[in-house]
Structure formats: C-alpha cells, structure tokens
Amino acid sequence: MIDIIFACYRYAALCMRNNPECLFIAxxxxxISSFLETQQLPDANALTTALGSSHxxxxxxxxxxxxxxxxxxxxxxxxxxxxxxxxMVGDTLPQDVAFGKNTGCKTLLVLSGRTTLSxxxxxxxxxxxxxxxDSVGDIFRLSKQQLxxx
Numbered sequence: 001m002i003d004i005i006f007a008c009y010r011y012a013a014l015c016m017r018n019n020p021e022c023l024f025i026a027x028x029x030x031x032i033s034s035f036l037e038t039q040q041l042p043d044a045n046a047l048t049t050a051l052g053s054s055h056x057x058x059x060x061x062x063x064x065x066x067x068x069x070x071x072x073x074x075x076x077x078x079x080x081x082x083x084x085x086x087x088m089v090g091d092t093l094p095q096d097v098a099f100g101k102n103t104g105c106k107t108l109l110v111l112s113g114r115t116t117l118s119x120x121x122x123x124x125x126x127x128x129x130x131x132x133x134d135s136v137g138d139i140f141r142l143s144k145q146q147l148x149x150x
Contacts, residue, residue, distance in 0.1 A: 009051065024061045024062065028065045069103050072099070083105045084104060089108045091110050109133070111135075120132060
C-alpha cells in the first residue's frame with residue numbers, strides 16, 4: 001500500500017515539474033487530524049507541504065476544501081442564493097465553523113463529532129459559532145416546533 005502512495009506522490013511531482021499548466025489542488029490545509037481525541041494523525045497538508053516544497057517544484061496548492069470559500073463561491077454562482085440565507089452545520093471549529101464565517105453564513109456547531117463543549121468554551125478558542133447544539137438531530141426537532149402543522 002505504501003508503494004502505491006509513493007508512486008502516486010512521485011507521479012504528481014513529475015506532472016507538476018514537467019507541465020507548467022498543471023494545477024496543484026489541495027482539499028485540506030490541516031497538518032494533523034484527530035482520529036480520536038487521544039490519537040492525532042497526519043492529514044492532507046503533510047503531503048501537500050512536502051510535495052509543494054520539493055526543491056524542483058516550489059508550487060503552492062490551491063485550497064478547495066473548508067475553510068476556503070472556493071466551493072461556496074461555486075454554489076452561490078450556480079444556485080443564485082445568498083449566504084445570508086444559509087447555515088453551515090458541522091462538527092469542527094477550524095474547518096466547518098470557519099468556513100461558514102468566511103462565506104458569510106450563519107453557523108451551527110454540533111457537539112456530537114470532533115469538537116467538545118470544553119474546546120468550544122476554551123478561552124484560547126477564537127472561532128465562535130452563531131449557534132451550537134448537542135446533535136444534528138436537534139435541527140429536526142427545532143424545525144418541527146417552528147413549522148406550522150397542516
């Protein structure tokens with residue numbers, strides 16, 4: 001499996017070095033990802049940093065994943081909808097909530113995933129959602145309360 005990964009990595013490096021029109025696209029700028037609260041693993045940025053800083057390449061990746069606004073710009077353009085009418089729902093502060101804030105959406109952090117209430121309330125946390133909830137299921141309960149019955 002490692003051989004396949006290195007073969008793909010080397011192929012990407014060759015394409016980037018030999019094709020001036022090659023695009024270097026990354027889906028994440030995270031260097032480390034938390035698999036479980038007790039386990040941190042290398043994430044996409046570990047590979048993109050190594051690839052982009054190769055002595056023969058020197059390319060910076062185009063970030064298309066959260067928290068970049070790249071995908072939201074496409075959604076707004078194709079669907080003709082304002083971000084003021086949207087709410088980004090997610091379980092991470094630096095990706096999901098930051099993405100919503102960067103694009104002008106309201107944000108709802110669900111605490112049933114990667115982010116804990118203690119992390120949200122930590123004084124060093126500078127990313128604050130507009131709303132937070134214990135579970136994404138709360139959205140359905142709240143919407144039923146606010147929608148008129150027929």
